[in-house]
Amino acid sequence: MRVYATPDNIIGKELRDKTVVVVDVLRTGSTILTALCHGCKEVIPAADTEEVIRMSKNYEKDSFLLCGERNIQAIEGFHLSNSPLEYTRERVAGKTLLMTTTNGTKAICRTNDAREVLICGLVNVDAVTEYLSGQDSDIVFLCAGTAGQFSLEDIVAAGAVLNRLHANLGMQDPEMGDLAVLAASLYDHDKRDLNSLLKGCTQYRRLAEAGLDRDITYCLTQNAAPVVGVYRDGVVRIPGPVQTQKDESRE
Amino acid sequence: MRVYATPDNIIGKELRDKTVVVVDVLRTGSTILTALCHGCKEVIPAADTEEVIRMSKNYEKDSFLLCGERNIQAIEGFHLSNSPLEYTRERVAGKTLLMTTTNGTKAICRTNDAREVLICGLVNVDAVTEYLSGQDSDIVFLCAGTAGQFSLEDIVAAGAVLNRLHANLGMQDPEMGDLAVLAASLYDHDKRDLNSLLKGCTQYRRLAEAGLDRDITYCLTQNAAPVVGVYRDGVVRIPGPVQTQKDESRE
Numbered sequence: 001m002r003v004y005a006t007p008d009n010i011i012g013k014e015l016r017d018k019t020v021v022v023v024d025v026l027r028t029g030s031t032i033l034t035a036l037c038h039g040c041k042e043v044i045p046a047a048d049t050e051e052v053i054r055m056s057k058n059y060e061k062d063s064f065l066l067c068g069e070r071n072i073q074a075i076e077g078f079h080l081s082n083s084p085l086e087y088t089r090e091r092v093a094g095k096t097l098l099m100t101t102t103n104g105t106k107a108i109c110r111t112n113d114a115r116e117v118l119i120c121g122l123v124n125v126d127a128v129t130e131y132l133s134g135q136d137s138d139i140v141f142l143c144a145g146t147a148g149q150f151s152l153e154d155i156v157a158a159g160a161v162l163n164r165l166h167a168n169l170g171m172q173d174p175e176m177g178d179l180a181v182l183a184a185s186l187y188d189h190d191k192r193d194l195n196s197l198l199k200g201c202t203q204y205r206r207l208a209e210a211g212l213d214r215d216i217t218y219c220l221t222q223n224a225a226p227v228v229g230v231y232r233d234g235v236v237r238i239p240g241p242v243q244t245q246k247d248e249s250r251e
Numbered sequence: 252m253r254v255y256a257t258p259d260n261i262i263g264k265e266l267r268d269k270t271v272v273v274v275d276v277l278r279t280g281s282t283i284l285t286a287l288c289h290g291c292k293e294v295i296p297a298a299d300t301e302e303v304i305r306m307s308k309n310y311e312k313d314s315f316l317l318c319g320e321r322n323i324q325a326i327e328g329f330h331l332s333n334s335p336l337e338y339t340r341e342r343v344a345g346k347t348l349l350m351t352t353t354n355g356t357k358a359i360c361r362t363n364d365a366r367e368v369l370i371c372g373l374v375n376v377d378a379v380t381e382y383l384s385g386q387d388s389d390i391v392f393l394c395a396g397t398a399g400q401f402s403l404e405d406i407v408a409a410g411a412v413l414n415r416l417h418a419n420l421g422m423q424d425p426e427m428g429d430l431a432v433l434a435a436s437l438y439d440h441d442k443r444d445l446n447s448l449l450k451g452c453t454q455y456r457r458l459a460e461a462g463l464d465r466d467i468t469y470c471l472t473q474n475a476a477p478v479v480g481v482y483r484d485g486v487v488r489i490p491g492p493v494q495t496q497k498d499e500s501r502e
Contacts, residue, residue: 149427149428152429152433177400177401177453178453181451185441
C-alpha cells in the first residue's frame, strides 16, 4: 500500500490494476460523501465551472444542482457552495450534483485509468475500511492536497484507514511505502485529538480565517457520513442498490 | 519554513534567497558529515561515477579518495563505500573526497542556485540548529528521499531541527507548510525511540537486508558527528578556518 501526497506524485504511475482511495478531508471529499449520505442520486465531478454549466444542459430542470467553490468562495449563480453543511437531505435528495472545486474534483478526475476509485474523508473512515478489507488488488491512497502541496489532514485520514486495516483486520503490507508508515503512525499518535494536530495546517487555517469553523469541525468528525462513494465512468455513487448491502452482493 | 519530501518537489521553486538544508540520513549526509568531523579537507559530490573519475585526474596521488555507492553496494575500484564507519580519521584526514551516491549527492547538486546550502543528518542536528538560529533568510528543508520517493528518516531529521528551532530558540513561522508541521510533530512524538518508528521504512529495511545494521545504528545517533557542512561552489566544507569558531566570525 502506498500513499501519494498530491496528484502530481502519481504522474507516470500505473493505476490500472489498483484500487485508488482519493482522500480529501477539507472539504470536497467530505461534501460529496455528505451529499451521498443524504440521498443525492449521484455526484459528477468536473474540472471547471464551464464544464459544470455545459453538463447541466443535459439535465431536466430541478433534477440537478450546480455545486462547488473557487478559492473557498461560493461560485456566483451556483446552488450550493463546498460547505458540507449545506448538503441537507431537503436540498439534495434524488438530485444529480454537478460539482467543481479548486483541488478535490481535479484529484478525482485524474484517476480515470484505475481499477476502482473510492472517495474518502474522515467522515467515512470505517465505511472505507470495511469496503477495502479483504480486497486483493493493490490499494493506493491519493491525497488531494491543497494547490499542489502536501495537506496534513489528508495524510491523517489515509492513516486512519491504514491503521484500521492493520490493527483490526490484520491486513499488513511488508512493502508499504514510507508515507504510509508515517500516516498510520501519525494517526495512531493523535487520534484522540486530531484538532490539535491539524489546527496548524494550511487549509485548516484558510477555512478558519474565512469563518468556516463549523465546516472544519464537521469534516474532522470520524464517521459523520458513513457511506462508501465509488467513482466510475465519471460519476460518484453509493455502490449497489442498497447502501447496507454486504460485500458479496457487490458486482 | 518548508519541508520538501524529494528533490522533484523543488522543481520550479525559487531558491536564490533561501538557506537550503539538504537532509539525508541513510546514508550520504551522515557519511559526508562523519568525514568532515574526522578531518577530511573537503567532500566534492558528483552525479555519477564517470564524473568522479574525471575529477580525480586534477588531484595529486594520495591527496584524494574515490567514494560512494550504487544501489547500496561499493563501487569497484573506489577507495571507500558509503558506510560512514569506513570514514575514520586515519583514512580521511586531510584528503579531498570525490563522492557519488544513488540519491544523496544528486539532491545536493540540485541546490546550486540557493543562497546557502547545509548538509544535515541526525548525526549533526544540534550543530545545524545552532547554525540556523538567528538566520533571517527563509529556511527550506530538502529531503533527499530514496529513488524519488518520500523517505521517513529524512522527514524525522528535518523535524528534529524544526523542533529545536521552535522549542529552544523560539523561532516560529506562522506560514509553515503542512509537511513541516508534520515533521516537527512526528519527531516530538517519537524522539525517545526513533528506531521503532523508522524500522518499517524502505531504506532502513534495504540496509538491514544488506547486513548494514551498524551503519543504521550510527546514522540514527543524534549528534554523533557534531559539525556543520556547507556546500558552496561545488564543495562541502566545514565553514571558516576553525570548526569551533563562533557565528560572528563566519563570513
